[in-house]
Amino acid sequence: MIRSSHRRALALIAAAALAGASGSALAKDPNLGRNLAATCANCHGTNGQAVPGSGLDALAGTPRDKLLQKLNDFKTGVKPATIMHQISKGYTDEQLGLIADYFAAQK
Amino acid sequence: MPNLNQFNRRDFIKAAGAASVAGSTLGLTACAGGASKARGHVVVVGGGYGGTTVAKYLRMWSDRGIDVTLVERNANFVSCPISNLVVAGYKGLDDITVSYEGLKTHWGVRVIKDEVTAVDTAKRTVTLAQGGTLSYDRLVLSPGVDFQWDQVPALNNADAQGKILHAWKAGPQTVALRKQLEDMKDGGVFAISIPKAPYRCPPGPYERASVVAAYLKAKKPKSKVLILDANEEVISKKALFMKAWDDLYKGIVEYRPNSQLTDVDVAGKTALLEFDKVKADVLNVIPPQRTGEIAAKAGLKLINNRWVDINWLTMESTNTPGVHVLGDAIFPAPTMPKSGHMANQHAKVAAAAIINLQSGQEPNPEPVVMNTCYSFVAEKSVIHVASVHRYDAEKKQPMPVAGAGGVSAARNELEAKIALGWAKNIWADMLT
Numbered sequence A: 001m002i003r004s005s006h007r008r009a010l011a012l013i014a015a016a017a018l019a020g021a022s023g024s025a026l027a028k029d030p031n032l033g034r035n036l037a038a039t040c041a042n043c044h045g046t047n048g049q050a051v052p053g054s055g056l057d058a059l060a061g062t063p064r065d066k067l068l069q070k071l072n073d074f075k076t077g078v079k080p081a082t083i084m085h086q087i088s089k090g091y092t093d094e095q096l097g098l099i100a101d102y103f104a105a106q107k
Numbered sequence B: 001m002p003n004l005n006q007f008n009r010r011d012f013i014k015a016a017g018a019a020s021v022a023g024s025t026l027g028l029t030a031c032a033g034g035a036s037k038a039r040g041h042v043v044v045v046g047g048g049y050g051g052t053t054v055a056k057y058l059r060m061w062s063d064r065g066i067d068v069t070l071v072e073r074n075a076n077f078v079s080c081p082i083s084n085l086v087v088a089g090y091k092g093l094d095d096i097t098v099s100y101e102g103l104k105t106h107w108g109v110r111v112i113k114d115e116v117t118a119v120d121t122a123k124r125t126v127t128l129a130q131g132g133t134l135s136y137d138r139l140v141l142s143p144g145v146d147f148q149w150d151q152v153p154a155l156n157n158a159d160a161q162g163k164i165l166h167a168w169k170a171g172p173q174t175v176a177l178r179k180q181l182e183d184m185k186d187g188g189v190f191a192i193s194i195p196k197a198p199y200r201c202p203p204g205p206y207e208r209a210s211v212v213a214a215y216l217k218a219k220k221p222k223s224k225v226l227i228l229d230a231n232e233e234v235i236s237k238k239a240l241f242m243k244a245w246d247d248l249y250k251g252i253v254e255y256r257p258n259s260q261l262t263d264v265d266v267a268g269k270t271a272l273l274e275f276d277k278v279k280a281d282v283l284n285v286i287p288p289q290r291t292g293e294i295a296a297k298a299g300l301k302l303i304n305n306r307w308v309d310i311n312w313l314t315m316e317s318t319n320t321p322g323v324h325v326l327g328d329a330i331f332p333a334p335t336m337p338k339s340g341h342m343a344n345q346h347a348k349v350a351a352a353a354i355i356n357l358q359s360g361q362e363p364n365p366e367p368v369v370m371n372t373c374y375s376f377v378a379e380k381s382v383i384h385v386a387s388v389h390r391y392d393a394e395k396k397q398p399m400p401v402a403g404a405g406g407v408s409a410a411r412n413e414l415e416a417k418i419a420l421g422w423a424k425n426i427w428a429d430m431l432t
């Protein structure tokens, strides 16, 4: 019987291992996701913490799949936008994945 | 004069102590990077869009391992973006002014209000106008632009520059230009002279012409806005600007391409063009520009004797490694604008590279930067231009990603809200 604190710790280790695996497979620089996500900060706030009341979406803590879906929908034109359809096309699918990873991990 | 180097060392030791505590509790993060913590002292010259961003991100991404000193001649940050709304009377100078306090208290950046007058790249020191020197392991210059007054000879003195304004650096000039417009009679002519590209903020002059036209249309409807453009055509968001002038300011805005300024008659408020003279009631001259003087003084290699040649993986000067240059001062990559947004993006490439280099790692081999510029064509109507630039290893510079970027479908009110939200977020990304 695993105590809940242990379970949490195991989940954390598993998540870290996963993040590490996907990171190292794609990225030559271990901070590639961080660097790519920083290109979003001008509008969406440092580490995705948009200024409250600024009218722009805070991305910090958005679940990875949800954010990636949104970015892909912008990129493919499924989701209408003022500007994100043009910006998302500038990033490869791998890069969008790293960005989504990074923001999902922010509190 | 305090011994600044000694002060640094003390800070450095404090930071090192804090870092080893953090290091022991953050085993996971340390494993992911696999590198030793970055150290060293970085001096940043210029507290504008590039300089503030690099100062903050160096502290944040190095876990405060890198010591940062920022030298800025002005007491507060005053933003050029949104400053055209001050010229038009929709905002005040307070709305575009942010203090450096957040960088000091939140990020532990040492901010010195002073001017750097010389750089000794061999000794790795900078000289301050008020006396003393600072030594650095790496230097970052984000000095923005300075004006090529020799190309507008009559304006090559302080007295003339106080009468014929540029307002192309935000601050007292912005307020003074507003005052000239307020004092102008109904039926007056506001003429704005635009230099040949490249200059700071390609759409900025057209934005200014538009919002000044909006103000005049509402308050002094017999007046005119005359755009004297040295370029062959509107160089940014052309169709959208021309449509706004046609739809909103017919009979007010007149656009004249190929109108290069040769000089000015200061007393007569007259723009002297090659084959013409244009008398105005308010004459606004945006002079040709080059890198901020300090980068030229430092002996960095310039292209066309104007812009600093850099290595795009590290943002270092090509002839002076260890000196990184950001923002308007650099020779831009293809289609890359001189914008605040872009200076902020340069700063993040530089911060990541400096941290890697200071911890014995290669810089990121595939940096990406992107740009967004919003322009107001009326108080509540905005158009954007956007682009994404990805490093091309063969060309050794970032290239615009084909198929990405573009402009607004049409001017709209939603983006007027977003533009102000952009400003709030980028100022926070730089300064808090």
Ligand SMILES: Cc1cc2nc3c(=O)[nH]c(=O)nc-3n(C[C@H](O)[C@H](O)[C@H](O)COP(=O)(O)OP(=O)(O)OC[C@H]3O[C@@H](n4cnc5c(N)ncnc54)[C@H](O)[C@@H]3O)c2cc1C
Pocket (backbone or CB within 6 Å): B045, B046, B047, B048, B049, B050, B051, B071, B072, B073, B074, B079, B080, B081, B082, B083, B084, B114, B115, B116, B117, B142, B143, B144, B145, B167, B168, B169, B170, B200, B201, B204, B292, B293, B294, B326, B327, B328, B329, B338, B339, B340, B341, B342, B343, B372, B373, B374, B375
């Ligand atoms: C009217 C107008 C509208 C604009 N609108 C937009 C916009 O909507 N969006 C956008 O992205 N960009 C816009 N821009 C462009 C933007 O302002 C610049 O591209 C940006 O400021 C460049 O950043 P920088 O760090 O290179 O220079 P700056 O932001 O100019 O910073 C340079 C700083 O260095 C200081 N400095 C220089 N030399 C020294 C020295 N020797 N010692 C100490 N301090 C020194 C200066 O005082 C200054 O504070 C606009 C510009 C103008 C004029």
